[in-house]
Amino acid sequence: MATPSAPQLSTPKAVLDLFAQGKKVSFPAGRLLFREGDDVSDVFCLSEGNVVVTRFGENGERQILAFLFPGDFLGMTFTPHHNTGAETLTPVMAWSLSRSRLLELLASRADLGVAFAHMSSLILNNVLDLVFSLGRKNSKARVASFLLHLQRRQELLGLGSKRLHVPMTRQDIADFLGLTMETVSRSFSQLKSTGEIKPEPHGDILIADLKALRAAAELAP
Amino acid sequence: MATPSAPQLSTPKAVLDLFAQGKKVSFPAGRLLFREGDDVSDVFCLSEGNVVVTRFGENGERQILAFLFPGDFLGMTFTPHHNTGAETLTPVMAWSLSRSRLLELLASRADLGVAFAHMSSLILNNVLDLVFSLGRKNSKARVASFLLHLQRRQELLGLGSKRLHVPMTRQDIADFLGLTMETVSRSFSQLKSTGEIKPEPHGDILIADLKALRAAAELAP
DNA sequence: CGCCAGATTGACCTACTTCAAGTGCAGTGG
DNA sequence: CCACTGCACTTGAAGTAGGTCAATCTGGCG
Structure with a gap:
């Protein structure tokens, strides 16, 4: 910049x-x-x-x-x-x-x-x-919401919107979402196994199915 | 006013x-x-x-x-x-x-x-x-924090600071604190049984032990 | 190649939710 | 004045999502 x-x-x-x-x-x-x-x-x-x-x-x-x-x-x-x-x-x-x-x-x-x-x-x-995430969403939905939030920020910076760079650790994400590191990790694993996201080198995340990810985040389609 | x-x-x-x-x-x-x-x-x-x-x-x-x-x-x-x-x-x-x-x-x-x-x-x-309450406090501490929040607001309005008027239902409090009505009710019961608060007519709450209530809310003494 | 911090996975545990009865009290009508 | 009624609240019992503790895996780096 x-x-x-x-x-x-x-x-x-x-x-x-x-x-x-x-x-x-x-x-x-x-x-x-x-x-x-x-x-x-x-x-x-x-x-x-x-x-x-x-x-x-x-x-x-x-x-x-x-x-x-x-x-x-x-x-x-x-x-x-x-x-x-x-x-x-x-x-x-x-x-x-x-x-x-x-x-x-x-x-x-x-x-x-x-x-x-x-x-x-x-x-x-x-x-x-x-607040809405913390008060009303389960762990999987919180993590999905977080990834969509990351995506939006990256997009606004003019970077790509499919492949996310995730500069924070699982512990950081947990401390943001009111969860533990382990639960965040399990939620990532779930989202991988059900095809919403795909792991990429350097801990990056590919959003493989945006629609499904939005559904997992409990957001309007 | x-x-x-x-x-x-x-x-x-x-x-x-x-x-x-x-x-x-x-x-x-x-x-x-x-x-x-x-x-x-x-x-x-x-x-x-x-x-x-x-x-x-x-x-x-x-x-x-x-x-x-x-x-x-x-x-x-x-x-x-x-x-x-x-x-x-x-x-x-x-x-x-x-x-x-x-x-x-x-x-x-x-x-x-x-x-x-x-x-x-x-x-x-x-x-x-x-956000801090939702992300990092258990139900009892959330309810205690909420009561202290109410107290502060009442105090700023020039009303008393010991006896709280609670104009919202347990369900409203639950929807604020990311809990269920039942859990809120149980937390109230706990705070009553351990002497931090005392029930008063019309659903009002007397803060019987402010120090203990602050401790229950996990706030600095 | 071996190290090590971060990430994942597994097994068990607990705080909170869920479902289901009760209880109490403010407002209403006899 | 008091019984009736309805809604909010309380309490109990059982289920479960997420926490805890511990072992293992992975990949970036000297």
Whole structure:
């Protein structure tokens, strides 16, 4: 990605343009960007790689709240502290901007506020899909929904839509879907044996029967 | 509530002031306000009563995404269609405003955009708590978390914080927490028998041991 | 080639669901 | 005032999806 550009799932053009002025930063894979409770200094917009947004329980249980992709916005809060954690899943490139600078701009430009509100509502909509999965779907349907979610994100990035690159581990997927690694693995095996998906080298996944996969995810045909 | 006024969990003053200009409307209990997919014509701000925000699966499974309280904002989208459903739980009074009017104002006033973005981030934060509950907590901890959530909302409305009014049925709570009615009922029974809560007339709940209830919810002490 | 972390598979266990009776209480009518 | 009624809630017993624990497999890499 040369400059931040549409179309994205969740970041409108006005916000992306902002970041084009910002500083470019990079992080290695597995790097903790911030923890819940940390002061917010900079906000980011991903240009390459993946980040996970997390929340941890008292006893160390990890819930992944979102997998972020290039173009996604990250780390903005209206409180002075982060209310989620974040870490890189792969090596990451991002634009950064100071939070105070962003707040200044937001206060002075109505278009940015609208863009922000719009973006927030797209993010919220995604999280509501996750709530529905966690509350009402069985393990196979959750995994199928997750794969379709991945597909949509990849597609929006202009990559293929049949062959999925899966940059996260089974444990990451489990922590996202409220399952265990083993159950995720078994669900993958089921989807393979019934022909919805096919394994490809490097852990990639081929969507062999989209219709059946959508049915498995309990989505409208 | 004479005029919409702070402090609220999720609606900043600038947004509440807007609605003071709007029309006052009322609905009976159990009224469908809109369905997922409906055109968005008006947006609302509750002044009295409770509303549930829902999403339904292909086979009719209901997931409650939020219980709304006086002061809460309802029905705004940036797409022309609703992406959730909503229905009243109790008789409801609300201010209403046309979506197009709100969009106009948003485009012209930077403060409103900020207020909106701020509100969205508070809403998102609440939904993330729900995701954590659904993904990582057992039934007893989910119900305990839910009661504490209710308590917080009541407290913010200036009502007492020890005795909770519970306007929703066990089925509603189950549809919110990703459980069955029976499991919710059993969790209530457990919390009663271990002394965290005590039943009161009209289905109200007394929080008899807040510390123990927080522990049961797996929250920091 | 051998190592090792991630993934898979198997066997058993438990928390929650399902199905099926009861119970209690708010509202209604005698 | 009190019995009747209906709906929400509770409780019990049995079934099951997913968790737990443990062994094995796989493929990327030195």
